[in-house]
Amino acid sequence: MPDTATGLRHIEHVMGTVFSFDIRDEPTPAIRHALAAAVRQLHRVDAVFSTYRPDSHISRLDRGEIHLADCPPEVREVMSLCAQAAHVSEGWFSVVPAGTLDPSGLVKGWAAEAASHVLYEAGAQHTCVNGGGDLQLRGRPTPASAWRVGIAHPLRPGELLTVVSAPHDLAVATSGTGERGHHIFNPHTGAPADSFASLTLVGPRLTLTDTYATAAFARGEGAREWLETLDGYEGLAVLPDGREWRTRGFSRHEA
Numbered sequence: 001m002p003d004t005a006t007g008l009r010h011i012e013h014v015m016g017t018v019f020s021f022d023i024r025d026e027p028t029p030a031i032r033h034a035l036a037a038a039v040r041q042l043h044r045v046d047a048v049f050s051t052y053r054p055d056s057h058i059s060r061l062d063r064g065e066i067h068l069a070d071c072p073p074e075v076r077e078v079m080s081l082c083a084q085a086a087h088v089s090e091g092w093f094s095v096v097p098a099g100t101l102d103p104s105g106l107v108k109g110w111a112a113e114a115a116s117h118v119l120y121e122a123g124a125q126h127t128c129v130n131g132g133g134d135l136q137l138r139g140r141p142t143p144a145s146a147w148r149v150g151i152a153h154p155l156r157p158g159e160l161l162t163v164v165s166a167p168h169d170l171a172v173a174t175s176g177t178g179e180r181g182h183h184i185f186n187p188h189t190g191a192p193a194d195s196f197a198s199l200t201l202v203g204p205r206l207t208l209t210d211t212y213a214t215a216a217f218a219r220g221e222g223a224r225e226w227l228e229t230l231d232g233y234e235g236l237a238v239l240p241d242g243r244e245w246r247t248r249g250f251s252r253h254e255a
Contacts, residue, residue, distance in 0.1 A: 007126075008032070012039050015046045015108060017132030023119065024126035024141050034122030038115035038129075045111045048072055051102050062101035081207065082106050089215035089226070094187035097218070105184070109173060109210025112136050116206075134173040136206040137166045148255055154198035154238050161238065164202060165255035171206035175199050175217040176238075184217050195220030197240050202253050203233040 008027040012019045019042055021035060048071075050056045057071045068076060082103050085093040095103045112131030116138060119127050126139030128147060137147045146167035153161040154176050164172050175184060176198030184193045199217045203209035212233060216223040227235045227247050234250040 008035065010035055010039070012042060014039075014042045015050070015111065015131075016052070017108070018130075019112065019115070019132070020128075020130040021115075021119075022128040022130070022141075023124050024139070025124045028123060030122045031119065031124045034119050034124065038118040041118065042111055042115060045074070045107065045114075048075060049078070049103065049107045051100070051104060058101060058103065078103050078107060078110060081110065081211075085208065085211045085215065088230075089212065089219070091187065092219040092226075093211055093215035097185040097187045098190055105214040106207065106211045108132060109134055109171075109206040109208075113171070113206040131206075134206060134210050135171065137170045137172070139169070140167065146255075151200050151236070152198075155240075155242055161198070161200075161244075162236065163255040164200075164253050166253070169204065170253070171203050171209040173201050173203075173206060173210035173213040175201075175213045184214055186218055186220075193218045193220060194240070195223075197238045197242075199223070199235060199237045201227070201233055201235045202250070203230075209233065 007025055008023040010021040023031060025031060048057045051058060053059060057075055060066045061071060068079065082095045085106060093105060095101055108131050112129045112134060113136050116127060116129040116136040120138060126141065129136045135149060141147055146165045149164040149172050151161045151164060151174060153159040185191065186193050196217055199213055201209050201213035212230065216227055216235060219226060224245055224247060227233060234247045234253060236246050236250050238244050
């Protein structure tokens, strides 16, 4: 956890990806302790929710070895949030997207947001928690500047599609095929979703921002119209042929 002139940085390999912490507040003992607690919490989330670990609660729940009542409270919280997302998305978000129990489309964003909250409760008001490219931003990196997030172009390696500017708390989540291939499924057919090369969503908090990005990506046709109905969320999509669209308010977030 190296000190810098402007705060504290940390990188943690967990949940099959990389989480990074950029804390711009004075690294007080309370903030250092909170960072260590947030990292431990991420590893606990991995132990409970990983679909790749046969001993995780989610894997055991999927096999019918235990019931929801036998799981830690966070499993019930996540399943409740998943049910909410399924309702709001008209079924395009699912905890069984490919036929087996897999709440991963919500868990990573939920875990990053929770880590951000741990830091905030300890007094860190200016932070960026990045969970595999999905970010929960708080405050400002400096008193005179805003957070700036480069969004990679999914079809042009090394190029940026746009830059999102966040002068206040904001979440940024991108779903796409560039890093992990076709990993989002149409929950109604079980087939990989392929209507977009990438879809970026901005919103107030990462849990639902990330979840709604997944739902919109799975929906494909009609995603733009659906996103326009969500208060506080804006989207930018790139289609496989390179065409782009933005919801009406997305440009307000571009630098």
